[in-house]
Amino acid sequence: MVQLPEASKKGRAGAMGARQIYEALKDQIVRGVYGSNGLLPSSRGLAAELSVSRTTVTAAYEQLAAEGFVDLRQGARPRAMPAALGQLSAKRFQRQHSSGHLSSYGERLKSIPPRPRSLPRSLITDFRYGDLAPSDFPVLAWKRAVVAVVTQRRDRLAYDDPRGSLRLRTALQGYLWRARTLRCNLDQIIVVNGSQQGLDLCARLLLEAGDRFVIENPCYAMARNIFSATGAKPISIAVDKDGMNTNLLTGGEARLAYVTPSHQFPLGGVMPIGRRHQLLAWARRANAYVIEDDYDSEYRYDISPVPPLHGLEDSGNVIYLGTVSKTLSPTLRIGYLVVPPQLQDVFATAKQLVDRHTPLSEQEALATMLESGIYESHVRKIRRRNNERRETLLNALHYKFGDGIDVVGADAGLHIVAWLRELPRSMTGELIEKALKIGIGVHSVMPLYDPAVSEGQPDYVGLVMGYAALDTRQIERGVHLLRQAVDQMRK
């Protein structure tokens, strides 16, 4: 972190006094080295880095705090004061940097909506979808599995198979067959860094500028972003209570169709068998691939499992996509593709070019949990927990809103969509603001609709409500406060 000229010549900072550390830190803070949030190294960490005593570092920090450069709080990490935070740097950089060309892909990325900034942690209840409760994570089993991998003996540390570890693919092959009646060869399975990378590989290998792709409307916005980033144009197909309305599929210019048939995201419809066959027949005629995103099929409540498209007749163009982001953690970044045999080699080559392979220890740890059956008992356990959360949410909404609310997509998954009949769509932004003020995070369904398509969207406020990261008390409290926010607006 801290370095002086002579130290830098040695390529290693020698022992320093408090004064030198103070000077160096001040210089860095003013130069804006500490980025937007101004977080500085902990005194412990810095002492270790510089091999000086912690008191030396503390002395330096206290001097900086006294002079108003640093904000010191007990237990928290030192922060540079916003005022002190380097105005210099940005300007200096802009001046000295000529900006080279971007590819058309790079130019298109500029137009993609900036990533949502995560909300303040201080909320009483945040209904943001996609997060999970740490208490649901199988800490002990995962720890044991990871330690086993780290301490395992190997001949040499070398790059692994780009398709993923043989052990994991073998375990997944069995799991997919048992849990999803999905049969495939080992070489059809490509382990990826979460379904995100699976979608990106599909986009790169199957789409290019000027192509068309079929996508649900509303849909998983990141999928639309990934496909659009290639320069391909969406054909948005309206969704009803049975998922994508396959009657609207016209003669096929499209290269691929992206669907979530087990539990449409966000509206939650389960695609009936008739539509599934209709979709596959269209794909065959159009000679297009169908990407089946099975992101949360582990969570079924009142309904019996629906086999994936992949299992059906005529499914030779289906690319199946699964993930553990909804059953273990989104931070693990593990997903898997099952691709048709005619694509297995080009996907393997692409995966190798893109990042060699997915990190081995997560793969092997997951394999251990699948082999031992722990993964499936874990899924059964958290399915029960999420069912409790779901029922708590449904009861609370019914109790607080009665007929004022339409809930859809509650038979499966980890979220619902709630349509608030009492509020026109135009009031969405205001409701979100009001809710935030009283400590709850609610999230509009609107960004998930294709902005280019005007019709098809209900006229009142629609919220995507995820519950997997919340306990029942938070859910009840959250609904209670949401009711309050709505009442305030109706005054």
Next chain:
Amino acid sequence: MVQLPEASKKGRAGAMGARQIYEALKDQIVRGVYGSNGLLPSSRGLAAELSVSRTTVTAAYEQLAAEGFVDLRQGARPRAMPAALGQLSAKRFQRQHSSGHLSSYGERLKSIPPRPRSLPRSLITDFRYGDLAPSDFPVLAWKRAVVAVVTQRRDRLAYDDPRGSLRLRTALQGYLWRARTLRCNLDQIIVVNGSQQGLDLCARLLLEAGDRFVIENPCYAMARNIFSATGAKPISIAVDKDGMNTNLLTGGEARLAYVTPSHQFPLGGVMPIGRRHQLLAWARRANAYVIEDDYDSEYRYDISPVPPLHGLEDSGNVIYLGTVSKTLSPTLRIGYLVVPPQLQDVFATAKQLVDRHTPLSEQEALATMLESGIYESHVRKIRRRNNERRETLLNALHYKFGDGIDVVGADAGLHIVAWLRELPRSMTGELIEKALKIGIGVHSVMPLYDPAVSEGQPDYVGLVMGYAALDTRQIERGVHLLRQAVDQMRK
């Protein structure tokens, strides 16, 4: 793994008898479910999966072995016999699958040389470059760090910053400054899945079909593949003992230049300061980016550290690329980009679209090791070990080959290039064959040269010899056997 119709309806295999398991496995083997290598589940794993006793599974396997479907070896995993391995499947699939279109990127990938198949493990010595010795991995420290991450309390499990964990970027910022005199803002650092992903992000954001890129000749072949896969064309610049010959850089049509100035891969030259300035001046004139791949700068032996391009004046277009694949393990898949401020947002967006972020636990574990200083003491330790390996290799080569060999690039890194004066280049393939037969793996430098450029390559056999995965005994034995192989050919 094994499933029967009614079981599949239940979505979960019930308890089965040995007979049923035998039937199901046989069916799968013939249908080719077990891929090219025919590896079947371990009896332990399968018993757990089916919740039956292990003896039941063993009985089924023994029946299959008796009938010649399976090869059972004590301690090893059961394998399907190649003969039994599904001839059906391939045909069946080809028939039923119409093959959709690939993007031009996908089409180009077909032309990229298939990934090298890793050599048999039975070799006495394999000089393959890129592998590390497991005995060099800091198992205890890493285990402690990972366990700390897994057992750490969090508010919720949610997607992290696409640029990488704040803790790791803060730790890297300090490390880069101390170890490489490289100063940057936190927001310029993008944590990626190994340098491979860093190069791929650069390729996607900076290159497109028809563009030109400058690259060393010979070079890291995967880099050339990644850039070529975009449809851009290489401008190969010859390398001498001082790295890329920057005098050959002509007026700039190129969008970027890819260089390894700290230790040219593979020939090992260290680019002197004069050439560095020449390169940066060219980049400014051409308005091109310079990608500085600092893949093994931790390993310097007889020479003093050379500061990276990134630190120099006029380096506003330099993209710095680092990795832990050479200091910890290539299987961790962690690297980092330091991009110019004008690129930091688009790189962050790209990283998020591509795979959200790099897995969190590896990031946090690495951060822990950097904060505590353990990482740097680890690097010092294995630098000493690799220096021993290096000297062993150099002495052995000198002793066995005397003036018959030219060794280059030995001042730094984890490999050397050995030119065997005694053998014409045309005998390379034959030498590799002979060496393999007597149990050593040697690897030609030829594939690293641009096939489109005929001149510049010496007329005799050149080998890239990595030593980081070998112990000194293996190195001496390996050189001894290499000598034998060469002698056989000179008879």
